[in-house]
Amino acid sequence: MNQPWGPRMYQYDQYDQTIVDERVAQYSDQVRRRLSGELSEEEFRPLRLQNGLYYQRHAYMHRIAIPYGNLRSDQLRMLATIAREHDRGYGHFSTRSNIQYNWIKLEETPEILRKLASVQMHGIQTSGNCIRNITADQFAGVAPDEVIDPRPWAEILRQWSTFHPEFAWLPRKFKIAVSGSKEDRAAVQIHDLGVYLEHNEKGEVVASILAGGGLGRTPIVGAIIKRDLPWQHLLTYCEAVLRVYNRYGRRDNMYKARIKILVKALSPAKFAEQVEEEWQHLKDGPSTLTQEELDRVSQYFVPPAYEKLADTDTSYEKHLLENRAFARWVERNVRPHRVPGYASVTISLKPRDIAPGDATDVQMDAVAGWADEYSFGQIRVSHEQNLILADVKKRDLFALWEKAKTQGFATANIGLLTDIIACPGGDFCSLANAKSIPIALAIQERFDNLDFVYDLGDLTFNISGCINACGHHHVGNIGVLGVDKDGSEWYQVTLGGEQGTGANGARLGRVIGPSFSAEEMPDVVQKVVDTFVEHRIDGERFIDTYDRIGITPFKERVYASRQPAHA
Numbered sequence: 001m002n003q004p005w006g007p008r009m010y011q012y013d014q015y016d017q018t019i020v021d022e023r024v025a026q027y028s029d030q031v032r033r034r035l036s037g038e039l040s041e042e043e044f045r046p047l048r049l050q051n052g053l054y055y056q057r058h059a060y061m062h063r064i065a066i067p068y069g070n071l072r073s074d075q076l077r078m079l080a081t082i083a084r085e086h087d088r089g090y091g092h093f094s095t096r097s098n099i100q101y102n103w104i105k106l107e108e109t110p111e112i113l114r115k116l117a118s119v120q121m122h123g124i125q126t127s128g129n130c131i132r133n134i135t136a137d138q139f140a141g142v143a144p145d146e147v148i149d150p151r152p153w154a155e156i157l158r159q160w161s162t163f164h165p166e167f168a169w170l171p172r173k174f175k176i177a178v179s180g181s182k183e184d185r186a187a188v189q190i191h192d193l194g195v196y197l198e199h200n201e202k203g204e205v206v207a208s209i210l211a212g213g214g215l216g217r218t219p220i221v222g223a224i225i226k227r228d229l230p231w232q233h234l235l236t237y238c239e240a241v242l243r244v245y246n247r248y249g250r251r252d253n254m255y256k257a258r259i260k261i262l263v264k265a266l267s268p269a270k271f272a273e274q275v276e277e278e279w280q281h282l283k284d285g286p287s288t289l290t291q292e293e294l295d296r297v298s299q300y301f302v303p304p305a306y307e308k309l310a311d312t313d314t315s316y317e318k319h320l321l322e323n324r325a326f327a328r329w330v331e332r333n334v335r336p337h338r339v340p341g342y343a344s345v346t347i348s349l350k351p352r353d354i355a356p357g358d359a360t361d362v363q364m365d366a367v368a369g370w371a372d373e374y375s376f377g378q379i380r381v382s383h384e385q386n387l388i389l390a391d392v393k394k395r396d397l398f399a400l401w402e403k404a405k406t407q408g409f410a411t412a413n414i415g416l417l418t419d420i421i422a423c424p425g426g427d428f429c430s431l432a433n434a435k436s437i438p439i440a441l442a443i444q445e446r447f448d449n450l451d452f453v454y455d456l457g458d459l460t461f462n463i464s465g466c467i468n469a470c471g472h473h474h475v476g477n478i479g480v481l482g483v484d485k486d487g488s489e490w491y492q493v494t495l496g497g498e499q500g501t502g503a504n505g506a507r508l509g510r511v512i513g514p515s516f517s518a519e520e521m522p523d524v525v526q527k528v529v530d531t532f533v534e535h536r537i538d539g540e541r542f543i544d545t546y547d548r549i550g551i552t553p554f555k556e557r558v559y560a561s562r563q564p565a566h567a
Helices: 015-038 041-049 073-086 106-117 151-161 232-248 257-264 269-280 291-301 312-324 324-333 361-374 392-405 437-446 450-458 518-535 540-550 552-559
Strands: 053-055 060-064 070-072 090-093 099-104 175-181 191-199 205-211 223-230 334-336 342-347 358-360 378-381 387-393 459-464 478-485 487-496
Touching: 015 041, 015 106, 041 053, 060 106, 073 090, 073 099, 073 106, 073 257, 073 378, 073 487, 090 378, 099 106, 151 175, 151 191, 151 232, 151 291, 175 378, 191 232, 205 232, 205 269, 223 232, 223 269, 232 257, 232 269, 257 269, 312 324, 312 392, 324 342, 324 392, 324 450, 358 361, 361 378, 361 387, 361 392, 387 392, 437 459, 437 518, 450 518, 478 518, 487 518, 518 540, 518 552, 540 552
Parallel strands: 175 191, 459 478
Antiparallel strands: 053 060, 060 099, 070 378, 090 099, 090 358, 191 205, 205 223, 334 342, 342 387, 378 387, 478 487
């Protein structure tokens, strides 16, 4: 059968499949021994973590890798099947472009991995002190501002890092992001290692390498440590970075073990010197990339068989004029495409009363069907916890919108206040200090007037349930962090964070003052928004108004009528 995705996504070769199948068999025996008592929980823990299995507050959580956020329709259908047969009918798409299942039984995990292996998926290196899932731009290959498609490079990094024996036990987890566009949609600057791809003056592909970015307990924006790195040396240079980190990263204190602490302690310049010295032992060695290897991987990312279309379509334009709701959805959820007559659609997983990033088995099956019908059988996952159909004909947008409405997936809120990024928080995660989901739902309920939210324009709202910052709260225009205060759940608010786009780098939000109770949070956010509306000039974005007036007016409004006992 000729599958709709054809040669347009990476597909396992016999070596890939053998490795994954052997891992499933190995893990199945490990589970058998754990259930029989041959292995203690202490002995089993590192084995299950190597396959993405955590124990959370109420049950096991299984995290499945979605490399650089790319899925085929058959893979999404399998994810729906697992949600239906092994969970409570839904999955959670995370800020790492992975999917998590929160209600898993240990004895069923080998079967879950077998099902995943049948569609070339796994849970390998989604946990532990290793190189985690490589992430990239959700609009890779189709964005008009793209200079270089990052997916072949992300795939090369994935293959290099998977089961790399030297980096299986790093001081701490290690995250890599790759971007090849003018606008950074992959949040490269807040990763342990970031790669910006571009062309030099000769038209050759080169990379700028960043190191030491990350959020969590000590949020830091990554620094460029190497410019104009020839593409042939991408792996050898990255290997040098990891060797320096592996050698000198702290192992005595897990809170100071990330590479960002090492880079900060040494200074980016000194760290770069050490990497350069290490690189001299690796440069031009076996890991040097060749054109043959680049071609081998790149063949899986050739453009699909686009039709030759006019950039405008009469029926599409007619629907835009006659249907205000559709026109609004197009403005917020549909992006330009580099091929005339096509567009990229972001399917919002943020309708009211649903935890951000959650999708049911029925919804996942539906999206897989839409992908087959409208987008060459492919789906993307963004770190903002939404799904993307990257290659939709403009003439099909209205039909897709009508179908999305039937599944609650047509909310026109991408980039708006209710397009909330949130971790699972204290409802599930054993590390969390406070719940994230109820706060997100309360904000959705408070700002349920889509006309008002739409008029506010671009405004990001991120929430994390603990200092690990899985919700990326530091880079939200409005950020919320759950904190523990004498056994109670409280919430710290930051303003002015930004992921960073174009020439503007990422930046971290500032704490506005003492924390708030859960009951106070909707009013707090309302006062922040009211301050923005009051001071906004000529349709400014929230971040522009914040830059112009500073944090003080927001603080004064929020704390003006607050009782001292809550401070």
